[in-house]
Amino acid sequence: MIKATIQNSPYCTEIVFPCTETELSKKLGEIKMNSEHLVPMAMVLEIEPAELSMLTDCDVSLDALNYLGKRLDGMDEGEYKQYLAVLSCTEISEGWGLKNMINLTDNLARYTLIGDTDDLERIGRTHMLNVRGVLSESEYNNSEWLAEEGMKLLESGKGIDTEYGKIFVNDEIPFEEHFNGTTLPPYLYNGAPVTVDISYMGLTEMVELPCEDLAIKKAVCRIGADRVSDCKLEISTFTDLPDDLRDKVMAMEKTKSVFEINQLLKTVDFSAKQEQPMSIFQKEVARRLSEDGYNFKFENGEFAVTLNDGDVIKIRKDDVLYSSGDFFETGREAFYALYHLNREVLDYCTAYEKSAPLIADGLSGNYRCLAEFGGAVLAAKYNDEFGFEFVTWDRTFDGKSVCNGNYCSDYAAAKENFATRSGLVDKDKLFSTEELERIGKCVKFTMQNCGDLNFDDCECLKKLNEKISENIPEQQSEAPEMSM
Amino acid sequence: MNIFEKEIMRRVKELDCNAVYRENGNSVSVTFNGNIIAEIRGEIPEKTGELDVQESEIFLHIRRLCANVANYCTAYENGEPIKNPNLSDGFRRLFKIGKAKMAARYDRKSGFEFVVWGDNENPDFFVSYDKAREKFAALSGLVDREKIFDDEELQALYYCVFMTLEINDALNEDMLDLLREVKRKLDIAISKNLSAQRGGKI
Numbered sequence: 001m002i003k004a005t006i007q008n009s010p011y012c013t014e015i016v017f018p019c020t021e022t023e024l025s026k027k028l029g030e031i032k033m034n035s036e037h038l039v040p041m042a043m044v045l046e047i048e049p050a051e052l053s054m055l056t057d058c059d060v061s062l063d064a065l066n067y068l069g070k071r072l073d074g075m076d077e078g079e080y081k082q083y084l085a086v087l088s089c090t091e092i093s094e095g096w097g098l099k100n101m102i103n104l105t106d107n108l109a110r111y112t113l114i115g116d117t118d119d120l121e122r123i124g125r126t127h128m129l130n131v132r133g134v135l136s137e138s139e140y141n142n143s144e145w146l147a148e149e150g151m152k153l154l155e156s157g158k159g160i161d162t163e164y165g166k167i168f169v170n171d172e173i174p175f176e177e178h179f180n181g182t183t184l185p186p187y188l189y190n191g192a193p194v195t196v197d198i199s200y201m202g203l204t205e206m207v208e209l210p211c212e213d214l215a216i217k218k219a220v221c222r223i224g225a226d227r228v229s230d231c232k233l234e235i236s237t238f239t240d241l242p243d244d245l246r247d248k249v250m251a252m253e254k255t256k257s258v259f260e261i262n263q264l265l266k267t268v269d270f271s272a273k274q275e276q277p278m279s280i281f282q283k284e285v286a287r288r289l290s291e292d293g294y295n296f297k298f299e300n301g302e303f304a305v306t307l308n309d310g311d312v313i314k315i316r317k318d319d320v321l322y323s324s325g326d327f328f329e330t331g332r333e334a335f336y337a338l339y340h341l342n343r344e345v346l347d348y349c350t351a352y353e354k355s356a357p358l359i360a361d362g363l364s365g366n367y368r369c370l371a372e373f374g375g376a377v378l379a380a381k382y383n384d385e386f387g388f389e390f391v392t393w394d395r396t397f398d399g400k401s402v403c404n405g406n407y408c409s410d411y412a413a414a415k416e417n418f419a420t421r422s423g424l425v426d427k428d429k430l431f432s433t434e435e436l437e438r439i440g441k442c443v444k445f446t447m448q449n450c451g452d453l454n455f456d457d458c459e460c461l462k463k464l465n466e467k468i469s470e471n472i473p474e475q476q477s478e479a480p481e482m483s484m
Numbered sequence: 485m486n487i488f489e490k491e492i493m494r495r496v497k498e499l500d501c502n503a504v505y506r507e508n509g510n511s512v513s514v515t516f517n518g519n520i521i522a523e524i525r526g527e528i529p530e531k532t533g534e535l536d537v538q539e540s541e542i543f544l545h546i547r548r549l550c551a552n553v554a555n556y557c558t559a560y561e562n563g564e565p566i567k568n569p570n571l572s573d574g575f576r577r578l579f580k581i582g583k584a585k586m587a588a589r590y591d592r593k594s595g596f597e598f599v600v601w602g603d604n605e606n607p608d609f610f611v612s613y614d615k616a617r618e619k620f621a622a623l624s625g626l627v628d629r630e631k632i633f634d635d636e637e638l639q640a641l642y643y644c645v646f647m648t649l650e651i652n653d654a655l656n657e658d659m660l661d662l663l664r665e666v667k668r669k670l671d672i673a674i675s676k677n678l679s680a681q682r683g684g685k686i
Contacts, residue, residue, distance in 0.1 A: 423551075425617070425618055425621045425632065426673060439644070442645045442648040445644070446644040
């Protein structure tokens with residue numbers, strides 16, 4: 001939370017961030033500013049927390065300050081202390097204006113804060129979690145390794161004392177600029193059911209729907225557009241909306257009727273919807289796990305897959321965590337298989353949820369258009385019982401309908417089929433796994449039996465062999481040599 | 485003359501052909517070895533009479549080229565100008581699939597320049613539309629980029645398959661058939677690339 005006294009000379013008022021557009025408008029009215037100003041600026045007279053005092057006596061964007069308030073609000077206690085520790089440290093300076101204060105929220109990995117220097121294992125864990133963002137369960141519990149990393153950090157001698165603890169700058173992680181000073185980076189604050197990426201001339205802002213209309217107008221203004229109808233819209237949905245509402249929401253990309261849809265969404269009660277147990281992604285992961293014969297259960301938004309030896313692998317939306325100590329060979333294979341399953345399902349579910357309905361004369365079924373190029377269409381249809389069906393079609397000559405459907409349930413195969421059908425990739429330049437396996441054996445044979453190859457030829461073939469191996473599933477690439 | 489006509493006149497030279505614009509007929513006449521073999525109206529080439537084997541083959545290349553050129557010219561003419569700090573001015577957006585984007589700019593003398601980029605990828609620039617499309621397909625996740633082989637790699641693969649067929653006596657009939665099929669496929673892929681580079685002569 002940020003508490004500030006702002007001035008539009010000679011009027012002053014106190015304001016707390018984050019706040020709603022209505023609250024901000026009211027405060028602007030109090031200091032005699034246009035309450036619907038799309039780019040409100042005011043001078044900061046006083047501000048809390050004191051670590052933000054570099055903003056005192058500066059004219060700042062109140063929307064950017066509000067955004068910073070939301071980012072701070074979204075931090076846990078550790079992140080918040082880490083953030084304040086960096087700003088309080090006089091030895092660290094990234095040019096702390098409001099712009100880089102906002103950028104700091106995305107750059108905390110560059111700075112490790114150690115509150116208590118007595119426990120090396122904890123120091124190592126805090127540091128590695130900060131730098132990497134995530135640790136596998138075996139890493140998380142590897143006391144020896146963590147203590148070693150903790151020791152390394154302390155012995156680097158780079159710690160700077162602050163009132164929050166010692167702060168270490170991780171020079172290998174650059175300070176990146178996500179906020180350019182004008183366009184606010186995407187941040188999900190309200191957990192809204194729908195987000196819209198509004199783009200204009202290479203700049204993009206995200207708004208959460210439903211929201212106050214003024215928030216949309218401001219976003220459009222910040223990317224330099226006059227009207228939302230001049231912008232490109234990309235919709236994402238995070239809740240199972242009723243079909244008719246979903247269609248209207250997705251059609252917004254073309255109709256640009258953001259304000260109407262915003263009003264419509266305000267009338268829907270999402271609290272009941274959010275209690276639905278599983279998203280399409282989760283249903284699809286469950287279906288695929290059953291299909292592949294895994295023993296699993298779904299609890300607290302994550303899957304726990306139990307392997308034959310009793311090891312458990314957990315799957316969350318964008319991560320796979322191995323959760324039973326050491327990484328044995330069988331567990332590793334299962335881990336990678338589940339990792340790929342998870343990535344693939346996430347890939348096509350995300351694509352599906354972001355896609356608009358496929359419009360074609362005479363088409364039955366609710367297909368969505370995942371991609372269209374060169375007269376070819378890649379579409380998908382979802383069904384709770386059977387999962388996804390992917391299909392590639394040709395557009396008819398007049399472009400109004402589709403024909404020559406090629407249906408399959410394998411997403412990778414459908415994508416490849418689309419890539420060749422659309423002309424993006426020449427079909428004669430793509431090889432099946434079986435073909436690649438044969439070619440790989442020929443490359444190995446040539447390396448072993450053609451004595452006239454020079455060093456460069458051998459290196460080239462070695463690289464090709466590695467590239468081919470990447471494309472062949474493990475069990476096939478490691479199969480015994482055939483008598484070639 | 486529209487952009488398609490200008491571009492097709494420039495690109496038929498890759499097939500060792502010449503082209504003349506017929507203002508009265510709003511068409512482009514394509515000649516090979518001094519003979520007119522195709523008349524392009526709109527975006528569609530038509531044969532101008534009986535063609536010999538080589539001319540027929542060139543005509544097939546012209547037909548493919550027309551479809552190809554029409555594809556990016558149409559997209560370019562309908563494309564919005566883009567502002568991207570990593571790109572110079574003049575680029576227009578052509579296609580977007582997932583996180584991959586393709587844009588192009590046009591110059592009367594040198595023709596089209598294509599650029600492909602993704603959310604976290606630096607832009608890659610291409611003169612060849614085919615190469616740009618391949619990169620675009622890989623970036624959009626349609627095809628694993630490890631599955632796409634460049635010209636040199638295809639030739640090396642062809643060499644390996646060829647040598648194996650030549651000197652490996654231990655291959656059984658099934659294996660021979662499979663490798664011959666792979667060799668044929670590689671041969672076509674390489675020939676298409678070479679024909680584009682050398683002017684259509686396969």
